[in-house]
Amino acid sequence: MNTALVAATHGRGLFRAETSSQACYTLTLNVSPTGGGNISAAPSPNCNNNTQYTVGTTVALTASPNQGYSFSYWSGDASGSSNPVNVAMSSSRSVTANFAGATECTPPAGFPSTLAIPDTGEWVEQTIEIQDAPPEATVSNLLVSYSISHPAPSQLEVRLQHVQSGREYVLWNHEPSAGDSLRFSTLNLDAFDGVAVNGTWMLRIRDTIAGESGALERFALRPVYPAQGPTLRMADTGTPGIPLTLRLPPDAHPISPADKDNKVGENPQQDQQAGPKQQLGWDRILYETFEGAFPYDGWTLYDLSNDGYERYWDDGNYKPHVGYWAGWPADGGADRVDASIYCYPNNMDTWMVYGPFDLSNATDADTIFDLWRATEAGYDYVFFGASSDGINFNGFAWDGNADWEAKDIYYTAYVGDDSVWVGWYFHSDSSVVYRGPWVDGSPFGDMCPAATPRRPRPVGLPHPMGRRSPRVRCS
Structure with missing residues (x-):
């Protein structure tokens, strides 16, 4: 309500009257810790001398970390780790952007002795x-x-x-x-x-x-060393990857563990239906969000380290980008570590591989995923690649620090092959550990297109959910 001074047309003097107006609400923005970063809001305040927002305004908040920090998650009247995030001004709101330093974690067991x-x-x-x-x-x-x-x-x-x-x-x-x-x-x-x-x-x-x-x-x-074999193409999004060819060693032993997480109450089918619209001309092979059981048929995990610990890729709920779960390279195994407390361990060599799937009728193929990373620059890295034999993978590697970035990798050179694999790999050396990488999906990039009459199928059973998505354009 606003108050206005109105002249009387009958009687004597002036009187004060209440006139109705649109409600205004305050948006309070905070950062934690102080100095970790800042928040920008769009649009700017549009009510009460541009100090508040009119009711119903949707405000997009973007968190920007300062040097040495990365954005972690929202709290208060916003939640999750999507950046930017929208806040509807149906009442006064208070939102905090939480930032984390790259080293704000405890080295787990196995930290090297001198x-x-x-x-x-x-x-x-x-x-x-x-x-x-x-x-x-x-x-x-x-x-x-x-x-x-x-x-x-x-x-x-x-x-x-x-x-x-x-x-x-x-x-x-x-x-x-x-x-x-x-x-x-x-x-x-x-x-x-x-x-x-x-x-x-x-x-x-x-x-x-x-x-x-x-x-x-x-x-x-x-x-x-120079990358070998077929060349993959990365769409112009985020930090460019370093071309790399990796091979599963001859003595690599696959792991097929049962899902360890209790996700009662989450509805994979509902999550899938809530995703973006399908894209004409593309056929989905997999749409994986980690929100359901993981791993399952079609996925193979490897722990290739020789440090005496069993640790490998699995889904964790400390730093998802979309939903509640994302992939982290040390969340699986008998010696898994808690990502909310610990950094990734030293001496990690772990693969997460999906396939084989059939591209014999395809004219193009790509995988879309989101990547967050805080790793030792130069020495610890995360890799994504494609393979025609499940052993030799060609792709890209990333190290150092970056907030969530969308990665769209095309492996056109593999179309026409009836057996193709895709894989994520993480390597850490014997010293210096940080928070990431985390692999998850985007509500845009992870969408896979409508099926065409000649639909390539993976050998394993596709999961009813989706995120990291191999997809193909079909002939």
């Missing part, structure tokens, strides 16, 4: 085994990082060796150094160009002067 460096002059060695590159792949560049604590780094000699080829490179050789630590990192070491990617990579250290000792605290290595 390797002692004695002062006896004997070599100590730490190795990294690589077996997931194509057999013929050779190094075109090498990322290497190590950290050593030692009172006198000038007493040390440090070498890197590729065991199978015998090639060795001196990284440090008794050079003068101030301080009590030795840290080395390079994104471009060409000393091993041309050697096989697969094999044993060994860091060798010795202290040649008695009296002082130290410890190796970190060793990370990632070979770079």
